[in-house]
Structures are given as C-alpha cells and as structure tokens.
Amino acid sequence: MLDPYELTVHSLTLRQLGTAEQLADITGQDVAEVEAGLEKAVAAGFVMAARGSYLITPAGREHLDGVYPRAFEGLRADPQVTAAMEAFETGVNKQVLALTTDWQTIEVDGARVTNDHGDADYDAKIIDKLGRVHEKTAKVLRPLADADPLVDRFLDRIGTALTRAEGGETDYVSGVRVDSVHTVWFQMHEHILRLTGRERPE
Known part of the structure; x- marks a missing residue:
C-alpha cells in the first residue's frame, strides 16, 4: 500500500x-x-x-x-477485487451517474430541462434512491475496502453528504463547492481506478 x-x-x-x-x-x-x-x-x-x-x-x-x-500489486492480482470493480462499473456507478442527471434535470413535455428544485417530493425521491445505491455500493466494494481503509473513508464521507442532503442541505447532492455526494463519489472512483490500474470509462 x-x-x-x-x-x-x-x-x-x-x-x-x-x-x-x-x-x-x-x-x-x-x-x-x-x-x-x-x-x-x-x-x-x-x-x-x-x-x-x-x-x-x-x-x-x-x-x-x-x-x-x-x-497495489497484491490487490490487483485478487480476483475478488477484479469482480468488485466490474460490478461497480456496470452497476452502482452507472446508477449514481443517472441519478445525478435526474437531480440536475427533469423531464417536461418530453424534453430534459434544468431542475429548479421546486418539487420537494421529486428531490426527496432522488436522495432516497442515492441512499439505497450507497448501501449497495458498500457491499459491492467490500473486497477493496477490506484491502484499503481509505475506501471505507470515502463511503463514510458519501454517507455524511447524504445525511446533510436529507436534512435539507441540497447542495450536498451535487454541489461542487462542498463535499457533496457527487464530488466525493468522483474522488472515490478515481482512487479505486488507481488502486486497480484501470482507466476511467468513457
């Protein structure tokens, strides 16, 4: 390490x-x-x-x-880590990206427009879905977290951002000036890519 x-x-x-x-x-x-x-x-x-x-x-x-x-030689040779990364990239990472888009935009008359966050119920549903994906991510990334405690630290920071978003501080969903879910998720993704020697998907 x-x-x-x-x-x-x-x-x-x-x-x-x-x-x-x-x-x-x-x-x-x-x-x-x-x-x-x-x-x-x-x-x-x-x-x-x-x-x-x-x-x-x-x-x-x-x-x-x-x-x-x-x-990271040992970690990169671990088949459980490889499987976890595949599950992360094809599953929870895509879900978070989609939910971030849903947070930032809404569909009106068949077109995507900027979300003005006037619909509190809509926003609450997105935050709830992000919470469920966060729980799933902790399970998916367990082989990496067992090898590198920093992965758990990222997951904890995402959980903190979600708690603040649930409490009404909605900048903590995707704001760039705070440690939002989106910001910390990006950092975590970059970290585990470097751990595993992978390139960021296009």
Missing part, C-alpha cells in the same frame, strides 16, 4: 487543487503529516504550491505511475 508521503501526493490526483487541511480530510492523515509530505514533494518537483493550495505536477504523476504497480 501507499506510505504516508505517497498517500499525500496521491491525494492531489483526487482533488486537483487543495490545501493541506482539505487533503488531510480526504486521506484521514494529520494535517502536520500532510504538510510535511507536501513540503518534501514540492522540493522534489512533484507538487507545486499556489497561494496556500497545492497541485500535482506532471513529474508527480509520473512518480505515482511508478509507485502504484508496486503498492
């Missing part, structure tokens, strides 16, 4: 621009540990500092491309 330094650099492949605090929230590391890793990565040319935030450089991505096969 990734050591703490590698994990810090890796977190910038999941969030394109982030502060040490934001990256620590993704990985579960102490902020001080992340700050130390970022300082080391900047010195190595793997990360750039930008007004208190950080982003990965092409050299950083190249470095990780050399790290992943070693770090």
Whole structure:
C-alpha cells in the first residue's frame, strides 16, 4: 500500500487543487503529516504550491505511475477485487451517474430541462434512491475496502453528504463547492481506478 508521503501526493490526483487541511480530510492523515509530505514533494518537483493550495505536477504523476504497480500489486492480482470493480462499473456507478442527471434535470413535455428544485417530493425521491445505491455500493466494494481503509473513508464521507442532503442541505447532492455526494463519489472512483490500474470509462 501507499506510505504516508505517497498517500499525500496521491491525494492531489483526487482533488486537483487543495490545501493541506482539505487533503488531510480526504486521506484521514494529520494535517502536520500532510504538510510535511507536501513540503518534501514540492522540493522534489512533484507538487507545486499556489497561494496556500497545492497541485500535482506532471513529474508527480509520473512518480505515482511508478509507485502504484508496486503498492497495489497484491490487490490487483485478487480476483475478488477484479469482480468488485466490474460490478461497480456496470452497476452502482452507472446508477449514481443517472441519478445525478435526474437531480440536475427533469423531464417536461418530453424534453430534459434544468431542475429548479421546486418539487420537494421529486428531490426527496432522488436522495432516497442515492441512499439505497450507497448501501449497495458498500457491499459491492467490500473486497477493496477490506484491502484499503481509505475506501471505507470515502463511503463514510458519501454517507455524511447524504445525511446533510436529507436534512435539507441540497447542495450536498451535487454541489461542487462542498463535499457533496457527487464530488466525493468522483474522488472515490478515481482512487479505486488507481488502486486497480484501470482507466476511467468513457
């Protein structure tokens, strides 16, 4: 698996621009540990500092491309992980993408138009469906979560976003300025693709 330094650099492949605090929230590391890793990565040319935030450089991505096969060798050879990824891509991931579209748009007279969120019942049904898919995803990804605790952390963060959405904070469904279901799902998907050495489906 990734050591703490590698994990810090890796977190910038999941969030394109982030502060040490934001990256620590993704990985579960102490902020001080992340700050130390970022300082080391900047010195190595793997990360750039930008007004208190950080982003990965092409050299950083190249470095990780050399790290992943070693770090995740056992996981990638596990047939249960392979089966879990197939189930994820063909099932729950497509369901979440479809539900996100249904959240952002509604059908009016046979055409899709922007959802103004004036129909509370419609929105509540989408959030309820997302909750059921989240429960199913936890089961589908169990082989990965057993191998890498960060997968469970992503699932917990998605659950937190759902709870806030259910409580009326609807930005937590697909908002880009908060850790919404959609935002954290994207991060989780990117993470497990890198774990398993797969490309993101078109």
